[in-house]
Amino acid sequence: MNLQDIAVWTIVGLTIAIFAWRMFRSRSTRKPGCGGGCDCGKKR
């Protein structure tokens, strides 16, 4: 495993972790909002 592989797996692993954390977090605070593209989540 060279340096490049380590870097790649770090990035991929971090990404998976972030997605998992977001899914877990949104389960407990059910709020509509897709992260952008519409202003639904904003103060209305």
Add this chain to the structure above:
Amino acid sequence: MSAAVATGLELDSAITLSQARVGCDMQVRVLSGPGCERLRRMGFCEEIRLMKLSGGRNLLCRVCGTKMAISRELADQVWVTPVE
């Protein structure tokens, strides 16, 4: 002629908003029908003056400076007389 008779005669000549001619100044006399509460809330009240702008499926009229569209079914519940 007593006032009551005069009023009665006037009301007899009232027509519905649907039947009214386009372009005439009208005064609302009576509202009768299931939709009148809604009509009153939106500003179609007794004594108010309005002008019919166009007829058809949905009528256009100007009520106190505001342009409104109402359906024919609702317009059938508004009785008006022309204003001289």
Add this chain to the structure above:
Amino acid sequence: MSGNGMGEAATVVLIGNPNAGKSTLFNALTGANRKVGNYAGVSVDAAEGGFYTPHGKKIRLLDLPGCYSLRGGSPDEQIAAEGLMGNLRGTNAPDLAVCVVDASALERHLRLVLEVIDLGLPVVVVLNKVDLAENGGLRLDAQLLSEELGVPVVPMRADRGKGLLELKQALRFPFPAGSRVKAAESTAGVADHQARILQICETAARRPDEDQLTLSDKLDRVLLHPVLGWVAFAAVMFLVMWAIFSFAGIPMGWIEALQGLVSGWVEGMLPNGELRSLVVDGMIGGVFGVLVFLPQIILLFLFIGLLESSGYMARAAYLMDGIMSRAGLSGKAFLPLFSSYACAIPGVMATRTIDSAKERLATIFVAPWMSCSARLPVYFLIVPLLLHESEGTWKQAVILFCIYATGTITALLVALLLRMKLGKDEGQRSFMLELPPYQAPQWRYIFRHVAERAMSFITKAGTVILGLSILLWALSTYPRQAGRNESDALAHSAMGRMGSWIEPVVKPLGFDGRIGTAVLTSFAAREVFNSSLAVLFRVEEGESDEESRSLLRDRIAAATWPDGRKLFTPLTLISLLVFYIYALQCLPTSAVVAREAGSLKWAVGQFLFMSGFAYLASFLVYQIGSLFL
């Protein structure tokens, strides 16, 4: 209510008819950026903000949805009434109500004011749009009006910020008491109010020359004409689409050039290998595959903002009422459906203005078929493959128009079927719509709003899309098999295996395993379709840098089936378009539908129905098309 000390915030609500200018005033007072538009139904729930009066008192401001009367029936009117009583979740009973009235329609707006005054609450009346009133021939006397009503009256032009200071000073503490002039008891009926309104207007608001034709009237002669109005409507819609195609070309070129620059810079920095592939093909390719469509997004929202702000949308709703009623809906459903062209979520929420519960459900059900802006990157990738720019941008605009028309027409048909199944409404058809005078667009708000949407789009690309692109790259690279060429390695990876598994399912639609995989991933976010294609259709290694940096579009155009046949034939492209028109691929939309329809069953049913419909439609288009082409 004057029990509040200087330290506590006082709660003030903004109440008034739709279009009176409450949200504009709210934004001006609190510095917020609540959406404004020149039609009823823009604000459908309450918003909170705060500001300080010149005397240092903190005010908690609640912007309620517009309502014509406190006894109204539609959901947004109920919210307004509850907000006034203090029954809304998370709010207290208000200490004062600011009634915002459109001065140019004073006779009609006073009804609500009298109802609020009758509640005994301290009231301040804001006489907004005084300029429009004067231009419309209304002779106003704010002082007399104040005496007649028994409450302070503040003339204002909220869009220009004139009168704001006077309003803040009128909110001096302790608040003015409830009206000194008792209306004929608080059980005053409608007729009593009506008599009072006429009397007040005689004194304080007269119309000496009612019959003049305004500019709005002259415009409406054409725009509301039974035939010309339709021509104008179709022309406006077509023009918007054509403009989006034409004007977006140059900025798209800039973004593509930027992608080339960034990729080139990274390739210069990193040696050939996994990391470089991840960054250039996965991250940069994936994100730019979506970002390149930013100009179209901006133009779309700019035009929507212009149409909403000018007052034309109410005319469109009037014109559409005839057609919509054939689908069992009314013109009132047009505005929520039109909003869904930007994003279905505010569109679904805007259905709160519809009184009829059954009509509301039907509208909510079909709203996702108004092609939302998230589909634009997919459409704009596919349409130029069908028809190159050189054949004329207007032809591409026609295709886009047909795409939108297809979604809309099917939606209306399904709405009709649904209405027939749900059954007739109690009560009869009662279409009623106010047509506000045309206004010059409020440029400041439009630009702010467009900038917000653009930032949202970029942020989503830089976060969700970036993350998904990284995952997609990993899935399409591992498990690795050394020594094979690119296409074999892809087939061996996790995504490749998923592709071979899904291929039999999507082959009847004209898709291969790679397209099928890309479609599957786009259920996470529609735009990811482009990113997936970017990852799945990577060029072979060993080619020169220029070739490897070629556009996604060119790579797709050159793609083939294993036997050498062209993959993206016109029929496959059309089948793909049809799928995206009908597929519901947005979990947040389903969540909002479940909330607004009041039942999870509706949201699940909608998802299953639309997914199945998309598959079937795509299947039919491809299979029947194959017989002819």
